[in-house]
Amino acid sequence: MLTRQFSIAVPIFLTIYVIQEAFVSQIRLPGGGFSILLIFALTWAVLSETEVAAVIGFAAGFLMDLSQTAAGPFGQWTLIMLLAGYAISYIGYGDDNVQSNAIGIVFFVVIANLLVEIAYVASGALLGVPFGSFLQIVITLFGMSIWAILISPILLPIFTRLHAVIFDSRSAL
Amino acid sequence: MRNGGRARLLLVTLIVTSLFLITLDLRGVKVIDGFKQGSQTIMSPFQRAGSAVLSPVKSFFSDVTHLGRTRNQIEKLQAENANLKSKLINRKNADAQLKQLKGILDLAGTAGYKIVSARVISHGSSQSFSQTVTIDIGSNAGIKKNMTVLSQYGIAGVVKDVYPTTALIQLASDPGFRIGARIAGTQQIGILTGRGTRSAGLQLLDNSTTVKEGDILLSRGSIANRPFVPGVPLGYVTSVDNSAGAVAQTATIHYYTNFSTLGVVAVVVSGSSSNPGDALVPAKPRVTPIPTVTVFVTPSPSPTK
Numbered sequence: 241m242l243t244r245q246f247s248i249a250v251p252i253f254l255t256i257y258v259i260q261e262a263f264v265s266q267i268r269l270p271g272g273g274f275s276i277l278l279i280f281a282l283t284w285a286v287l288s289e290t291e292v293a294a295v296i297g298f299a300a301g302f303l304m305d306l307s308q309t310a311a312g313p314f315g316q317w318t319l320i321m322l323l324a325g326y327a328i329s330y331i332g333y334g335d336d337n338v339q340s341n342a343i344g345i346v347f348f349v350v351i352a353n354l355l356v357e358i359a360y361v362a363s364g365a366l367l368g369v370p371f372g373s374f375l376q377i378v379i380t381l382f383g384m385s386i387w388a389i390l391i392s393p394i395l396l397p398i399f400t401r402l403h404a405v406i407f408d409s410r411s412a413l
Numbered sequence: 414m415r416n417g418g419r420a421r422l423l424l425v426t427l428i429v430t431s432l433f434l435i436t437l438d439l440r441g442v443k444v445i446d447g448f449k450q451g452s453q454t455i456m457s458p459f460q461r462a463g464s465a466v467l468s469p470v471k472s473f474f475s476d477v478t479h480l481g482r483t484r485n486q487i488e489k490l491q492a493e494n495a496n497l498k499s500k501l502i503n504r505k506n507a508d509a510q511l512k513q514l515k516g517i518l519d520l521a522g523t524a525g526y527k528i529v530s531a532r533v534i535s536h537g538s539s540q541s542f543s544q545t546v547t548i549d550i551g552s553n554a555g556i557k558k559n560m561t562v563l564s565q566y567g568i569a570g571v572v573k574d575v576y577p578t579t580a581l582i583q584l585a586s587d588p589g590f591r592i593g594a595r596i597a598g599t600q601q602i603g604i605l606t607g608r609g610t611r612s613a614g615l616q617l618l619d620n621s622t623t624v625k626e627g628d629i630l631l632s633r634g635s636i637a638n639r640p641f642v643p644g645v646p647l648g649y650v651t652s653v654d655n656s657a658g659a660v661a662q663t664a665t666i667h668y669y670t671n672f673s674t675l676g677v678v679a680v681v682v683s684g685s686s687s688n689p690g691d692a693l694v695p696a697k698p699r700v701t702p703i704p705t706v707t708v709f710v711t712p713s714p715s716p717t718k
Contacts (some may be wrong), residue, residue: 314437318430
């Protein structure tokens with residue numbers, strides 16, 4: 241069952257990765273912009289059960305590591321996204337206040353987006369990856385969160401519908 | 414219970430896989446490079462397409478952000494824009510790229526660098542806090558890692574990774590970017606470090622030397638001209654930190670290159686046989702004299718009625 245679902249999900253992930261790398265990254269947005277792949281993976285993680293969310297996070301992180309602009313070592317995004325996916329699902333899955341409420345999902349995604357980026361900076365700092373001045377990091381994190389707040393509600397209906405179609409759930413909002 | 418156990422096993426397996434990938438990468442195993450090269454080879458046609466489609470709008474947000482700071486420049490450009498309205502949009506893009514290319518050729522020609530010009534096909538995502546661009550030439554065009562990349566005004570960055578048809582450029586604004594710098598007209602040297610914006614930090618190496626606002630910085634050059642050829646204009650000093658307790662003087666530098674509008678760049682494939690010295694120091698802008706009229710009035714001896 242899961243094999244069939246993941247075989248459908250893989251092309252969707254690849255399409256979103258291509259959109260992110262070929263189009264979204266091209267536009268120089270102020271404040272660091274947003275990652276459509278990150279928002280997509282976090283949205284799906286909120287809607288999925290823990291083991292599926294972990295695999296979703298792993299796949300999304302792997303694709304983010306494949307991005308030529310990834311500053312850290314290969315596997316850093318994979319590890320962070322895997323843990324983020326699992327944690328989000330662990331907290332949010334089965335909670336109707338979160339899953340059946342669009343605002344709840346957006347809130348979860350935005351907070352998770354910020355925490356994931358902080359985790360990336362923190363782990364990158366431990367691994368010796370240069371990220372610039374503290375002020376620059378804070379501005380970028382703030383900018384990314386603002387973009388996540390703006391973009392998540394727009395993309396939420398599409399992402400939840402795709403999730404509902406693939407995983408036969410009733411999570412479409 | 415059984416489901417919980419399976420989930421835990423899956424989680425542990427995926428964590429171990431991630432840690433395995435990180436370890437392989439940190440140890441420099443080539444398989445990981447192969448993954449990245451393969452994905453880049455697949456992605457480059459999409460990035461070219463995306464660049465072509467988004468070319469007219471991709472700098473829109475960047476331009477809006479700099480609206481207040483560049484009001485005078487915008488007014489000047491608006492006047493120029495009126496003349497250009499009659500031309501086609503594609504022609505406008507081509508003209509802009511031609512201008513950048515001409516600037517680069519002038520720069521490289523003066524210094525005697527052998528260059529290969531390239532178009533920027535993708536700007537790196539900020540999600541990883543790095544400042545990079547992808548260009549449309551790679552190892553097939555003779556590009557190698559650690560080559561200097563120029564814009565029309567001076568340094569743009571350095572080649573970080575090379576793929577058959579594309580290359581990843583680490584911009585000089587990247588926080589991980591370091592370059593040996595020399596103050597033009599002197600032999601004072603220091604290290605310039607990117608800060609994620611158009612400004613950079615300069616740390617002088619000798620505590621007996623001084624730097625002042627307006628000083629122009631040039632690249633000092635590396636052994637065998639890699640990663641940096643000597644004499645490339647970097648930027649100018651905007652402020653100097655004169656803290657009493659500092660071991661050596663530090664300063665803030667403004668790069669000549671505007672990294673958000675890079676369209677055409679050039680990779681230096683071989684430097685000149687001799688050091689160009691200060692030959693590439695940009696000419697100071699000429700101040701246009703404003704004519705003033707002075708009227709002398711001599712009062713008449715008797716008051717007029």
